[in-house]
Amino acid sequence: HGGGKRCTADGCKKHDQGGGLCFAHGGGKRCKEPGCVNGDVGFGYCRAHGGGKRCADPACTKSARRGGFCVTHGGEREKKKR
Secondary structure, eight states: OOOSOBOOSTTOOSBOOSTTOOGGGTOSOBOOSTTOOSBOOSTTSOGGGTOSOBOSSTTOOSBOOBTSSOTTTTOBOOOOOO
């Protein structure tokens, strides 16, 4: 709980995602789409460019939520922890 490397950017206490930096400061993988600086969320791309899981409805291209479907097709929103 709380172990591991931390971001080396001044004043940042987030976890190191690679290269000594957190995601916000440039650590971790980035989207392969030319000119995009968003983070890779799966398959090498950000959500806007097709990365991450998609809705299980064959005609839908939205991002999947809990349950494998988008909110429109019955997927639940992730509940915030209190």
